[in-house]
Amino acid sequence: MDTWQILHIPDNPPIAPDQQPTVDVIASLIDPKFANTLVRRLNQISPLENLRHVKRVKKKFVEGGKTQLSVILCPASENGNQLGSMQNDVQELMNSHKLSPFITKVCKYAALSKEEWEEQCKLWPTSYHPPTYNIDGITGFSEEDSQSVFRFMKYAIHLAKSSDNLVHSDNDNLDTNGEGSSSLSARPYLCTGFDMYIVWEPCIMCAMALVHQRIRRIFFAFPNPNAGALGSVHRLQGERSLNHHYAVFRVLVPQQILSGEG
Incomplete structure (x- = not known):
């Protein structure tokens, strides 16, 4: 990879319209x-x-x-x-x-595109309802938003490659008196509307934790072919029985960033 790219990971794996x-x-x-x-x-x-x-x-x-x-x-x-x-x-x-x-x-299953719907009706008529939700990025990112995504992912990769223990250093900086406790308690209990940037595609357990936290969008850099829950093995974002759904994107990272040159 020579350039950054953002790929939307859909709720369901793509199926040829004539192979539904x-x-x-x-x-x-x-x-x-x-x-x-x-x-x-x-x-x-x-x-x-x-x-x-x-x-x-x-x-x-x-x-x-x-x-x-x-x-x-x-x-x-x-x-x-x-x-x-x-x-x-x-x-x-x-x-x-x-x-x-x-x-x-x-x-x-219900058609996910007009092309699927047209093929379905060759067998028996079905209804088609285009998605009405609007999650930023699914239909494309603006240049400004793209650069913001790339910047955050670059930082996530930098933290992952760093030898510093981020959690430990954060705890070191927390005041242990009442003021520190107030600061922690002031943070939101849920992450409604927040984005998550992670280096590796999460497993089922971690992906479910992000469902419970009401994350809005997840960006990851590398697939997890053995246990990935957001496209590689499972697609938790498409599980209709859940009471919350987030949008998922994979960020393709230029080689120079991974080699530390960028």
Whole structure:
């Protein structure tokens, strides 16, 4: 590397739009005049809880200008007897409307880009909602912000290479009387809105600690191929069950900085 670069590490690993994972669902052609009734009932007895991005009805125009509708009855079972695994309420609805079920595939996850969404709709229509959050840097850094990131990372690398014990020297400078305690207590308990600059990509334990501290952005210089939690092995920043998420960036460092020439 001859120049600095900042790379955003996305929540999920990139997947080619035409290679997105799919799951099987049970669907059927329906009479358009019963569409509203069927959809309302199916949403009650068989909601698509894990497929909220998938639309219940697929519309297709056939010869003669007619509209052909298909509806998802329910997710298919993962065992061999997929059609025989429908719950009783769905079976009754299917029988009462004389539906003929078939197995089809839908995309397992919501689209992360317009290109992914277009590919998904070739299988079955889905919804696409572009990200609405705005975390500085995800769409590019200004020159001023970039230089600030590079400066902080250079300092982090300098500290990592230094033989000084930073924690020890900080403690040496703390006043042990009440004034020192007041200074510490005045510091924020959480780091909401703060950025973190670290040399190595953190492991799961350290990455979770940064979640709990409500860090806004994490910048690291070197991947951790054995235990990295932010792109190398896991992607904690994309774990939807967490109650806080931060943006993650890798900073590519010029060789002269690493060799001590810069």
